[in-house]
Amino acid sequence: xxxxxxxxxxxxxxxxxxxxxxxxxxxxxxxxxxxxxxxxxxxxxxxxxxxxxxxxxxxxxxxxxxxxxxxxxxxxxxxxxxxxxxxxxxxxxxxxxxxxxxxxxxxxxxxxxxxx
Amino acid sequence: xxxxxxxxxxxxxxxxxxxxxxxxxxxxxxxxxxxxxxxxxxxxxxxxxxxxxxxxxxxxxxxxxxxxxxxxxxxxxxxxxxxxxxxxxxxxxxxxxxxxxxxxxxxxxxxxxxxxxxxxxxxxxxxxxxxxxxxxxxxxxxxxxxxxxxxxxxxxxxxxxxxxxxxxxxxxxxxxxxxxxxxxxxxxxxxxxxxxxxxxxxxxxxxxxxxxxxxxxxxxxxxxxxxxxxxxxxxxxxxxxxxxxxxxxxxxxxxxxxxxxxxxxxxxxxxxxxxxxxxxxxxxxxxxxxxxxxxxxxxxxxxxxxxxxxxxxxxxxxxxxxxxxxxxxxxxxxxxxxxxxxxxxxxxxxxxxxxxxxxxxxxxxxxxxxxxxxxxxxxxxxxxxxxxxxxxxxxxxxxxxxxxxxxxxxxxxxxxxxxxxxxxxxxxxxxxxxxxxxxxxxxxxxxxxxxxxxxxxxxxxxxxxxxxxxxxxxxxxxxxxxxxxxxxxxxxxxxxxxxxxxxxxxxxxxxxxxxxxxxxxxxxxxxxxxxxxxxxxxxxxxxxxxxxxxxxxxxxxxxxxxxxxxxxxxxxxxxxxxxxxxxxxxxxxxxxxxxxxxxxxxxxxxxxxxxxxxxxxxxxxxxxxxxxxxxxxxxxxxxxxxxxxxxxxxxxxxxxxxxxxxxxxxxxxxxxxxxxxxxxxxxxxxxxxxxxxxxxxxxxxxxxxxxxxxxxxxxxxxxxxxxxxxxxxxxxxxxxxxxxxxxxxxxxxxxxxxxxxxxxxxxxxxxxxxxxxxxxxxxxxxxxxxxxxxxxxxxxxxxxxxxxxxxxxxxxx
Numbered sequence: 001x002x003x004x005x006x007x008x009x010x011x012x013x014x015x016x017x018x019x020x021x022x023x024x025x026x027x028x029x030x031x032x033x034x035x036x037x038x039x040x041x042x043x044x045x046x047x048x049x050x051x052x053x054x055x056x057x058x059x060x061x062x063x064x065x066x067x068x069x070x071x072x073x074x075x076x077x078x079x080x081x082x083x084x085x086x087x088x089x090x091x092x093x094x095x096x097x098x099x100x101x102x103x104x105x106x107x108x109x110x111x112x113x114x115x116x
Numbered sequence: 117x118x119x120x121x122x123x124x125x126x127x128x129x130x131x132x133x134x135x136x137x138x139x140x141x142x143x144x145x146x147x148x149x150x151x152x153x154x155x156x157x158x159x160x161x162x163x164x165x166x167x168x169x170x171x172x173x174x175x176x177x178x179x180x181x182x183x184x185x186x187x188x189x190x191x192x193x194x195x196x197x198x199x200x201x202x203x204x205x206x207x208x209x210x211x212x213x214x215x216x217x218x219x220x221x222x223x224x225x226x227x228x229x230x231x232x233x234x235x236x237x238x239x240x241x242x243x244x245x246x247x248x249x250x251x252x253x254x255x256x257x258x259x260x261x262x263x264x265x266x267x268x269x270x271x272x273x274x275x276x277x278x279x280x281x282x283x284x285x286x287x288x289x290x291x292x293x294x295x296x297x298x299x300x301x302x303x304x305x306x307x308x309x310x311x312x313x314x315x316x317x318x319x320x321x322x323x324x325x326x327x328x329x330x331x332x333x334x335x336x337x338x339x340x341x342x343x344x345x346x347x348x349x350x351x352x353x354x355x356x357x358x359x360x361x362x363x364x365x366x367x368x369x370x371x372x373x374x375x376x377x378x379x380x381x382x383x384x385x386x387x388x389x390x391x392x393x394x395x396x397x398x399x400x401x402x403x404x405x406x407x408x409x410x411x412x413x414x415x416x417x418x419x420x421x422x423x424x425x426x427x428x429x430x431x432x433x434x435x436x437x438x439x440x441x442x443x444x445x446x447x448x449x450x451x452x453x454x455x456x457x458x459x460x461x462x463x464x465x466x467x468x469x470x471x472x473x474x475x476x477x478x479x480x481x482x483x484x485x486x487x488x489x490x491x492x493x494x495x496x497x498x499x500x501x502x503x504x505x506x507x508x509x510x511x512x513x514x515x516x517x518x519x520x521x522x523x524x525x526x527x528x529x530x531x532x533x534x535x536x537x538x539x540x541x542x543x544x545x546x547x548x549x550x551x552x553x554x555x556x557x558x559x560x561x562x563x564x565x566x567x568x569x570x571x572x573x574x575x576x577x578x579x580x581x582x583x584x585x586x587x588x589x590x591x592x593x594x595x596x597x598x599x600x601x602x603x604x605x606x607x608x609x610x611x612x613x614x615x616x617x618x619x620x621x622x623x624x625x626x627x628x629x630x631x632x633x634x635x636x637x638x639x640x641x642x643x644x645x646x647x648x649x650x651x652x653x654x655x656x657x658x659x660x661x662x663x664x665x666x667x668x669x670x671x672x673x674x675x676x677x678x679x680x681x682x683x684x685x686x687x688x689x690x691x692x693x694x695x696x697x698x699x700x701x702x703x704x705x706x707x708x709x710x711x712x713x714x715x716x717x718x719x720x721x722x723x724x725x726x727x728x729x730x731x732x733x734x735x736x737x738x739x740x741x742x743x744x745x746x747x748x749x750x751x752x753x754x755x756x757x758x759x760x761x762x763x764x765x766x767x768x769x770x771x772x773x774x775x776x777x778x779x780x781x782x783x784x785x786x787x788x789x790x791x792x793x794x795x796x797x798x799x800x801x802x803x804x805x806x807x808x809x810x811x812x813x814x815x816x817x818x819x820x821x822x823x824x825x826x827x828x829x830x831x832x833x834x835x836x837x838x839x840x841x842x843x844x845x846x847x848x849x850x851x852x853x854x855x856x857x858x859x860x861x862x863x864x865x866x867x868x869x870x871x872x873x874x875x876x877x878x879x880x881x882x883x884x885x886x887x888x889x890x891x892x893x894x895x896x897x898x899x900x901x902x903x904x905x906x907x908x909x910x911x912x913x914x915x916x917x918x919x920x921x922x923x924x925x926x927x928x929x
Contacts, residue, residue, distance in 0.1 A: 010755055016762040023769055055750070082750060082758045103758040107765065 002115075003029040005047040005075070007038040007064070009057050017051065017106055024108020035059035035067075042068055047075050049115065051106075052097070054081040054088065062088075062095040069096030078114050080106060117174055121167055124183060128163045132156070135193030142196035144263045155190060158354045162186030165357035168364065177227035181220035182357065189213030200264035204253070211245030214328070217353070218295055221321045225313055225457060237294040244287035252280035285332065292329045296322065307433060309400050310454030312366075316359030324352040373397055374464045381472040387480065388418045390472055394449060397465050398458070404428055404450040407477040409484060415448065416480045425450070439466045441474035499572070499587040502579070505551055507531035507544035510582060518589070520563055539563055543574070547583040550576040560590070617684075617694065617714035620703070623672040625650045625665065628709060637694075637716060639687025651712065657683045657691055668698065672710060675700045684714070693718045730901045737898040748799055756792035760785050805846060813842045817849055817867055824853050826862060832869035837876055841928050844902050845869060845878040848910070851895045852880035852922045860884025860920060875908070876928040881921045888914035899924070 004026045006014050011033075018028045030045045032038035035058045042050060050068070054061035065077045077097040085092060085100040092100050099114035132155065139145060139152045163186035170179025192213065194206025218241040222234045229235055253268040255276030299318055306314055327349040335342035380393040391405040406415040406423035417423035428450045429436045435456055439447040447469070455462050493500060499514035508530050516523050521534050531540040539561045546557040557576040562569055571594050572587040611618055612632035619630035627647050638655055640646050646654060651668065652661040660682050671678045679697040686692040696714030703709045767781035800806070808816035814832040821828035837845070849867055856862050862884030869878050888896075900910040908926035 010759075012759050013755065013762070016759055016766065019766050020762060020769075023766065082754045104761040106762060 001025065001027045002048040003027045003045070004049045004051060005030045005032065005038070005041050005045060006051045007032040007035075007041075007056070007061075008051075008053040008080075009033050009055075010053075013053075013103065020106060021051075021108055021111065024111075026108060026111070033057075035061075035064040038064050039067060042075055049111070050075045050077045051101075051111070052077055052079050053103075054079055054083070061097075062091050065095040065097045076115060078111060117171070121171065124163070124167060128160070128183075128186070131187060131190050132159065135159075135190045135196075138193045138196040143198050145196050148196075151193075151196075154350060154354075155193065158350065159186040159190050161354055161357035161361075162189065165360050169360070172364075173227070175227075176225075178220060178224055179227075181216065181223055181227070182360070185213055185217045185220055188216040195263075198264060200267050203264040204267045208246060208249045208253070211249055212242075215241040215245045217321075217324075217356070218291060221317065222295065222298060224317050225454075231298075233294060234298055237291055237298065240287050240294075241291045244284060244291060248280055248284045248287060252277060252284070255280065288329070288332055292325050295325055307400070307402070307452045307454060309398065309452045309458070310433075312399060313363065313454055313457045316363040317356060320352060320356040320359040324349060324356060327352050374461070374468050377465060378468045381469055384472060386418075387416075387420075387476050390469065390476055391418050394465055394469055398449075398451060398455055398462065400452045400455060402452065405447060405473075406450070407447045407473060407480050408445050409477065409481050410444075411481060412484065414484075416484065420480070420483065437462050437466055439470050439473050441470040446470060446477045447473040497588070499589075501585040501587070503531070503543070503547045503583050503585060505548060505581065505583075507540065507547055509534075518565065520565055535563060543576075543585065546574065546576045547585065550578045550583045551581065554578045615715065617696070617712075617716065619651060619655070619712045619714075620701070621651045621668070621710050621712060623708060623710070625652065625668050625672070627651055627654060628703070634714075637687065637692055638685055655684050657685055659683075668710070671698055675708065681717075684716075691718075692716045693721045730904055733897060733901045734905060737901065745799065745803060748795070748802075752795040753792045753799065756788050756795065760788045760792065763788065804843075808842055808846050809839070812836050813845055813869060816842075816846050817869070820846075820850055820853060821865075821867065824865070825857050827864045828853065828867060829864065830867045832867070833871065835871075837928055840906055841876050841926050844899075844906055844908070844926055845876060845924065847902060848878050848899050848922065848924045849880055851899050852920075855888065855895065856880075856882045856884060856920070859888065860886075862919065871928065872925075874927060874929060875925045878924045878926070879921060880923075881919060883919045885916065886914045886918045886920050887916035888912060888920050896922075 004021055006017050006021075006028060008014050008017070008031075014031045014033075018031070022028055026049075029047050030041050032041045035056045038050070038052065038056075041047075052061045052064055056064065061079050061081075065079065068074050068077060074096070077095075079092055079095075079097045079100045080103050081088075081100075082103045084102060088100075101110045101114060135155050136152050139148050139155065142148055145151060163183050166179045166181065166183025166186065168179070169176065169182055173179065188209070189212075192206060192210030194202050195210055197203050197206060215238075219229075219238045222238055223229055229238060250268060253266050254270045255273040257266060257269045257272050299322060303311065303314060303318060327345055331342050331345035331349055334345050374397065377393055377397040380396075381390060384390045384393050387405060387407065391403065394405060395401055395403040404417065404423075406417045406425060406428075408414075409416055415423040415425045425436065425448060428434065431450075433453045434450055435453045437449045437451065438445050439449060449462070449466065449469075451462065493513045499518050500512060501509060502511040504510055509526050509528065512519070512523065512526060519526055521529075526534060531543050534540075535543065542559060542561055546559055549555070550557045555578075558574065559576075560571060560573045562571045564570070568591075570589060570591045572589050575586045575588075577584050577586075614631070614633060617631065617634040617637060619634055620628040622628055627649060629647065630642050634655070635642055640654055650665070652664040656664045664680070664682055667678065667680065677697060677699045679695070681693065681695045683691045684694045693716065694714040695717050696712055699711045699713070701709055701711040763781050763785040767778040767785065770778040770781065805816050805819070807819050812834065813836075814830070814834050817830045817832055821830050836842070853865065856865055860882045862882035864883060866881045867879070868881075869876065871877070896910070896912060903910045903924045903926055906926050908924060911923045911925075912920065913923070914920040
């Protein structure tokens with residue numbers, strides 16, 4: 001069972017996302033509310049997957065993804081946002097993330113589809 | 117000459133002695149004593165007369181001819197000889213005297229013969245006395261009683277004598293009548309002076325010829341009667357030289373009358389009287405007189421006009437005699453040529469008149485120059501007055517219409533009688549000053565002539581104990597000057613008061629002058645100091661001076677106009693933005709200068725800049741607003757809807773396995789949805805309040821007031837305003853209320869909207885702490901931009917402790 005770290009500044013989304021992903025068979029190992037704590041959590045927890053919100057209070061999801069990507073054993077990163085992927089253009093592909101799941105469409109199935 | 121005279125006299129004495137001897141010793145002369153007396157009287161009368169005439173006119177042949185008459189007459193004495201040859205020669209030559217007499221008579225007074233007729237008469241006379249007499253003797257054997265025989269006698273022929281007689285009568289008739297005709301014609305043609313010369317000779321000669329004719333005529337009837345007439349002939353003949361002598365005597369008398377002339381000349385006044393006196397003395401009524409003016413090289417006649425001497429002298433029978441005084445020609449007398457006969461008289465008259473004529477010439481010269489000066493005066497436009505010391509008008513020159521009163525009234529009047537007191541004072545003082553100092557006194561005065569004010573410039577000069585005032589009118593000049601001055605003042609006023617900056621510079625950029633507007637802007641007075649300097653050094657800020665100098669000098673070189681925008685120095689060390697241009701301009705002296713005309717656009721520039729910034733702020737405000745909306749949507753409603761979506765999906769997943777949990781999820785989703793809707797409504801209001809569009813400003817403000825966290829009182833008219841005005845007013849109130857809620861610590865707020873003077877006035881007043889920075893915050897700044905975009909004005913009064921009043925005035929027709 002893959003371990004997941006959820007990074008989002010909205011507690012309600014983190015709770016809902018944890019419930020959905022756990023219901024769909026993922027092991028949510030931790031949550032982070034901003035970029036800085038997300039990086040720390042990755043170092044501490046070594047999750048397999050990071051569900052990373054693009055819009056964070058300190059740095060955006062792309063910067064966090066790039067930062068995490070510089071380490072050798074980087075987790076697999078899936079970006080999410082209430083916006084559409086088209087709003088971000090090539091940024092998603094360039095930052096080292098595996099893919100993007102819109103927040104409104106988040107489910108275990110959708111996540112696995114990106115990870116596959 | 118003297119030798120010749122003596123020779124003639126000696127010849128005359130010898131001849132007379134011979135003639136007397138022959139006569140007194142004659143054996144056939146009946147009356148020798150009488151004949152001898154006749155010789156002595158008649159012959160010598162002619163000889164003496166001839167010599168006198170010869171001496172008087174050596175070149176004239178009349179004298180010798182007269183003397184010859186005497187000698188020829190004496191040849192007749194040869195006929196007294198008892199020798200036949202001498203007798204016969206004398207008998208023929210006895211008539212020669214008559215022929216020579218006719219010759220002399222017809223040559224009088226010139227001494228030579230003229231015209232073919234005269235030659236014919238004289239020729240006939242000689243032929244008659246010599247040829248016909250000899251011819252007659254060819255046929256006449258008889259001689260006088262006791263006389264020697266006729267040696268010419270050829271044959272006794274009555275026909276020959278008849279022919280000779282006819283020839284003699286015809287010849288004598290021709291000679292007598294011809295001579296009479298010539299004399300008559302000459303008399304008719306003669307001028308009075310010439311007649312005076314001709315008269316004595318002509319009368320006696322005519323008498324002689326008449327008696328000769330009579331004698332010949334009478335001889336056909338009675339030889340005794342004829343002899344008696346011959347005595348008359350002799351008598352008349354003797355009278356000819358006597359008459360000539362009498363004529364000469366008359367000349368002597370005439371010369372004596374020169375003394376009378378001198379007296380007349382002394383009392384003569386003017387050239388005309390001089391002429392009359394001279395003409396009277398010379399008995400030449402047509403005499404003309406002219407004086408010579410060497411200054412002008414002219415002859416002036418008695419009428420004072422130019423005298424054409426050439427034309428006068430060229431007239432027939434006229435001769436000129438020049439009158440000299442002290443070796444200088446002063447006059448000329450154009451007189452009858454016959455007066456040449458009386459040359460001495462003319463000379464005497466000329467000498468006597470020379471002094472008077474010299475004097476007269478001076479007078480004429482003076483008159484001429486006076487008339488020239490008078491003409492000059494008359495031609496001059498100036499008025500001239502002569503004043504005595506007391507200011508009395510003695511004389512004037514000029515047009516009567518330039519006088520204050522009529523000329524008759526003026527002359528003799530005093531200046532004070534005809535002029536206003538101040539003008540008269542001025543003139544009399546000037547006259548006295550000129551007379552006393554001898555210096556030129558100048559001044560001007562104004563008089564009213566025919567109701568018109570006229571200005572004169574006066575120059576007063578001393579003239580003996582009098583003064584001449586020369587007045588030149590300058591009314592028109594003064595009027596033109598005044599007009600010019602007015603125009604100049606007008607232009608100066610316009611130039612000085614125009615908002616434009618004007619400065620004249622020369623082609624080297626030196627300041628010539630500039631207007632008050634530029635003085636005020638620059639704070640530099642237009643004085644000689646400024647005028648020495650260069651335009652760019654005085655008026656342009658140092659950083660741009662070099663550029664302006666370069667541009668101006670290149671424009672000056674091309675004589676072209678140009679337009680520029682630079683920073684000019686402003687009074688007090690500031691700067692002003694000036695848009696300016698240069699135009700080539702000829703100054704009043706025709707020099708090519710440049711007019712720089714500029715307009716200060718500092719304020720306009722500031723306004724433009726402000727407008728630009730305001731626009732930028734509006735754009736930024738719009739951007740910021742959209743960002744805020746996007747963030748609000750994203751962070752608010754969108755997040756809630758995402759959560760809602762996920763919650764619904766979760767609830768769906770749990771519906772069968774855990775219905776209780778699903779129910780909880782649906783409950784919270786419903787709550788989430790309600791909040792999302794509320795946030796969307798709030799957001800929509802923030803974008804544009806629907807109530808404002810639908811119900812108007814009043815209702816919208818009431819809604820705002822209702823949502824405010826403190827008591828708000830709204831007073832606003834129910835009428836609708838133009839949408840942009842309503843929107844601006846709404847946001848002013850909205851922003852003000854937000855600020856009140858945030859900072860003012862107020863307990864209540866008054867909102868007032870009214871229409872005032874074509875403006876919508878919106879006022880939001882609170883009773884809070886005040887001290888707001890009017891335009892510091894982006895909120896108020898944005899409102900001001902919005903209001904100013906509608907040409908309105910936003911004011912914020914916020915003294916500390918006295919609440920805050922935000923007031924917007926928006927034009928609203």
